[in-house]
Amino acid sequence: MKTNQFMELALDQARAAAERGEVPIGAVLVIDGAVIAASGNRTRELNDVTAHAEVAVIRMACDELGQERLTGADLYVTLEPCTMCAAAISFARIRRLYYGAEDPKGGAVDNGVRFYTQPTCHHAPDVYSGLQETISADILRTFFAQKRDVP
Amino acid sequence: MKTNQFMELALDQARAAAERGEVPIGAVLVIDGAVIAASGNRTRELNDVTAHAEVAVIRMACDELGQERLTGADLYVTLEPCTMCAAAISFARIRRLYYGAEDPKGGAVDNGVRFYTQPTCHHAPDVYSGLQETISADILRTFFAQKRDVP
Numbered sequence: 175m176k177t178n179q180f181m182e183l184a185l186d187q188a189r190a191a192a193e194r195g196e197v198p199i200g201a202v203l204v205i206d207g208a209v210i211a212a213s214g215n216r217t218r219e220l221n222d223v224t225a226h227a228e229v230a231v232i233r234m235a236c237d238e239l240g241q242e243r244l245t246g247a248d249l250y251v252t253l254e255p256c257t258m259c260a261a262a263i264s265f266a267r268i269r270r271l272y273y274g275a276e277d278p279k280g281g282a283v284d285n286g287v288r289f290y291t292q293p294t295c296h297h298a299p300d301v302y303s304g305l306q307e308t309i310s311a312d313i314l315r316t317f318f319a320q321k322r323d324v325p
Numbered sequence: 326m327k328t329n330q331f332m333e334l335a336l337d338q339a340r341a342a343a344e345r346g347e348v349p350i351g352a353v354l355v356i357d358g359a360v361i362a363a364s365g366n367r368t369r370e371l372n373d374v375t376a377h378a379e380v381a382v383i384r385m386a387c388d389e390l391g392q393e394r395l396t397g398a399d400l401y402v403t404l405e406p407c408t409m410c411a412a413a414i415s416f417a418r419i420r421r422l423y424y425g426a427e428d429p430k431g432g433a434v435d436n437g438v439r440f441y442t443q444p445t446c447h448h449a450p451d452v453y454s455g456l457q458e459t460i461s462a463d464i465l466r467t468f469f470a471q472k473r474d475v476p
Binding site for chain 1: 375380383384392394416431437438
């Protein structure tokens with residue numbers, strides 16, 4: 175599979191999250207061209223405020239592989255990771271981060287604390303941004319517009 | 326129980342973590358004077374790079390209470406939270422954060438990205454630092470010194 179196809183899978187996870195009433199962000203974790211884990215946000219389902227899509231796939235992949243670090247892994251996520259997720263991605267030693275739309279309000283890669291440029295960041299992935307950013311942002315916008323319409 | 330007694334419990338969790346070969350940091354989550362969750366680092370045990378003591382108690386408490394947020398909760402942790410944990414504490418809407426030793430290399434509260442002072446931080450706990458900081462730092466120092474001595 176190619177880069178765009180992995181991001182398509184992440185978008186599918188975002189759409190599935192919306193259907194479950196979760197904030198529609200999706201992530202896919204890939205090692206050597208194989209999908210190891212895919213998830214959307216699961217904070218409501220699990221009552222777990224840390225269960226963002228990125229953290230969910232990192233946990234699933236570590237569990238699947240029986241290891242704490244994911245050296246050589248590529249992570250595809252539909253929205254710029256937040257501060258918590260940016261740090262988790264660093265701790266997991268993920269090699270490449272591909273993300274969709276930027277998140278000026280909560281992002282921590284190219285916005286906010288720009289964690290990967292900080293002295294307290296001890297591993298930074300290579301970052302590729304803007305993949306399918308329009309669709310990614312549209313899925314989020316539609317979700318929140320529909321929520322506002324519900325009395 | 327008083328503040329110092331909760332920090333003593335967090336130190337007990339740190340010592341127990343050391344005995345399991347985990348980096349010795351402990352955390353206790355308290356609501357209305359009652360301990361809801363207590364844990365040390367569990368990253369090795371769970372093969373979960375996100376299972377820092379703070380994230381562990383937040384997840385345990387959310388699970389116990391069946392809710393995503395911990396408004397009104399106080400968190401005691403033996404070391405200054407890292408970037409991931411500082412953000413998770415914010416997302417969980419924790420009211421007060423008490424921590425022991427500062428962590429200039431990895432901390433994100435009074436060092437590093439100082440997350441609670443950033444525009445992308447949408448809830449900041451009240452922070453009380455330096456509780457039992459000498460003991461907290463000694464537990465960590467001893468752990469790493471012993472690790473270096475093992476060939």
